[in-house]
Amino acid sequence: MSGKPATDILNRRRFLGAAGLAGTGAALGVASAFAGAGGKPDPLITEVQDWNRYLGDGVQSRPYGTPSKFEKDVVRRDVPWLTASPESSVNFTPLHRLDGIITPSGLCFERHHGGIAEIDPADHRLMINGLVDKPLVFTMEDIRRMPRVNKVYFLECAANSGMEWRGAQLNGCQFTHGMIHNVMYTGVPLKVLLDEAGLKPNAKWLMLEGADAAGMNRSLPIEKALNDVLIAFAMNGEALRPEQGYPLRAVIPGWEGNLWVKWLRRIEAGDQPWQTREETSKYTDLLADGRSRKHTFVMDAKSVVTNPSPQAPLKYKGRNVLTGVAWSGRGTVKRVDVTLDGGRNWQSARIDGPVLDKSLVRFYVDLDWNGQEMMIQSRAMDSTGYVQPTKEELRKVRGVNSIYHNNGIQTWLVRADGETENVEIG
C-alpha cells in the first residue's frame, strides 16, 4: 500500500464494498461496471494499481495453494443447533459459490459421528473376514499396488433437505441442499479385494466398518459390492482429506452417503444384514402410517437452482445466468427443466460439462430479467425415466416424518429487488 494516493484507496474500497453488497436490498444495477459507467473514466483502468507495479509473492510462498483471500467467505458452514455436539454433526457445501461439476476437496460437506479420525497411513489396516476362504489384512501399501480406477461420483447424505419436509425452513441452498459433493475418486474396485480373500457362496451381505470413534458400521448387499463399489484412497487427484476418511474410504455410487464408510478398516462377509444402528434407528424412512422403510439405499433424481438463491440474490436487471446442479443415483441425468413461474410453464435448461453416471451435472438458463417476481424451480429427469417429484407429491406418499430422502422440487422466490428466499408454494 505504501506510496499510494489516497483517492485510489478510497476508490478501491468503494469498489470492494459495492461488490460485497450482494443483495442487501440496495438498488439494482443495470450495467455491470461501477465506475466508468457515468462517462467518468474508471481509475482502476486509468491509474496504475499496486499489483501492476510491485512484485508479488514468489514461488514457494504458498507451498500448498489456497484460494484467494478475496474468496474467504466461500466456506463450509454448519447449523449449530442441529446436533448435540460438533463431533457428531454436519456442515454444508457452499453450492451457491461453486460452478462446474467438481467440488473442491476442502469444500466437501462433512458428516462425522465421532469426529475426524487422524490416522497415519502406515498405521492403517484393512481386514477382510467372515464368509471368505482366507481372512486377510492389507496395508495401505498393499492397496496402492492393486489395479485402480478413476471415477467421478456424487455423494449425497440421505438427510440432505431433511429439514424441509414440513415446509420451507432454512434460507439458503447451502443449508437446504449442501449435504452433497462430487469428486473424482481413485481407488480399487472392491471386487479385486474380495477376490483376493475368496467369497464363500453363501456370502450375501458385507458389513463395512470404520476406524473412527463411532466405529461406523453398515451392511451392504453383495450385488452392489461386486458391481461398482470402490475402496478409494484419493479424491480430486490427491490423498483423501482427513474429514473424508483419510487414508481409505468406501465409495458406493448413487447410494446414500452414510454407506460410504470413512476410515475403512474392516469388511466382513455374512449371509444376512447386521441391522446396525445406522440402518435401523437412523437412515430408515418413517411413513405416515407409523411403518418404516429400510434399506432405502438409492438416492433418487434431484436438482436445485444454486443461483439465484437466498445467499446469492440477483443484483442486476437484464442479462443474468441462472444455474444449478442435478443428479441421480439411478444413472445419468437426461434432462433438467426450469420454471420461472412456480411450475406453470417449463423450459429445458442447457446442460454443460460432462454428463457421467451417478455424478452431478451442471445446468444453465441464460436469462433476461426485467425485475418481475419469479418463482424458480428445477426438475431433473434421469436415464430410467424418473422425474423429480414436487414436495407435495412426495408428502402424499411419505408424510412429513421420514427425515431422509427428500428429493422434492425446491422453490426460490425472487422479488422485484432481486432478494431471493426459500418458500413453499401451494
Add this chain to the structure above:
Amino acid sequence: MSRLAKLLFAVVLGGSLATTLLLEASAQQVAARSSGKLGLGRPALPEEIKAWDTDVRPDGKGLPVGKGTAKEGDVLFQERCASCHGEFGQGVGRYPAIAGGIGTLKADRPDKTVGSFWPDASTVFDYIKRSMPFGNAQSLTDDEAYSLTAYILNMNDVIKDENFELNEKNFASVKMPNAAAFYGDDRETAEKHFWKKDPCMKDCRTAPKVIGRAVSVDVTPDSKAGPKVD
C-alpha cells in the same frame, strides 16, 4: 460413414454416452482382469479377528460369552451414560433420548427411541459396545455391555424384570415392540408414478401462491430453535 459424418456422430454422442461407456467399462474390466490372485495382503490372525470382529447380529451371531442384569446396568448407566442421556434415558439437551415415546410414531412429532422404534435388541449391544460412551468408545467390557443393554431394554419395558439375567444364550429371544413395522425399499412400486413419460411443459397448474416462508420460521444459523437432524 464419411470422416465428417463419423466426427459429427462422435460429437453427438460426445461427452455423455461415449465417455460414460468408456468409464463404465473400467471398474468391471479391472476387476475381471485381476480376478486371479494378486498375492497381496497377509492372513488375518485369529487374535486380530477377535479384537476387531465385535459386531452382533439379530440372530445372536457375534455375541460374546457374558451376562448382566438391568439392576447392574442401572448403576453403570447413572455413572457413565446419564450425563448425556438422562437418568431415565429421556435425553439431556440435544443428546438423544433412548427410552420412551412408545405409541408416538404416527403422531405429529414422533419420538423415536430404542423402545418405540428400534426393530432389534442386538443393535443396542452392537452400538454401545462400539461407540458409547461418546468420547470413550470401546471401553465397555462384555458384561457391562450386557448389563447396560438390559437396563436400556428395562427402561423401555422390553425386559420387565430388573433381575432378569441377559446372556449370549437368551439374547436372540428378546423381541422388540416395533420390529414388525419395518419393510424393504418399495419405492419402485409405491412411487411408480414418479416415472413419467412426458412431464407437462405448458400451462401445468393454476397460479401458485406462497404458503410458507423460511424467513418466517427463522431457523437459519444463529437461531436456537428448530428441527433436528438425525
